[in-house]
Amino acid sequence: MPLMQLLGGTAMKWVAGAAIAVLLGGGAWLYHGWQVSRLEAAVAAAESDLADMRDNRDQWRASAGRWEERAKRLEAERDAAREAQQALRAELDEREADYEALRERIANAPDEDDGPVAPVLRDTLEALP
Secondary structure, three states: OHHHHHHHHHHHHHHHHHHHHHHHHHHHHHHHHHHHHHHHHHHHHHHHHHHHHHHHHHHHHHHHHHHHHHHHHHHHHHHHHHHHHHHHHHHHHHHHHHHHHHHEEEOOOOOOHOOOOOOHHHHHHHHHO
């Protein structure tokens, strides 16, 4: 009988050890499953965020492209306006030289070249730049 008690006690230790091993293994398996599902959820959320960011990026790129085109059009309009302004300034400078020559000619005209002028014509001529 001592042999049976010895075997019985040893068997109980083996059964208890196996039960603890099974419980620890099952707990580890459950913990692993929980961690995997948590990480999968995090990956899915990150992928969703990434898709949203890509959509936003594409929208921002399209918007930036439109603004860039508008800026180029405005720069071209500004350049054309500056060229027109310079052309007008050159034309006014040419006319100013002509007007200055006329003013000088009028101021240096001899008195015998003077004659009666209608007041309306005189006012109009004096109003010229």
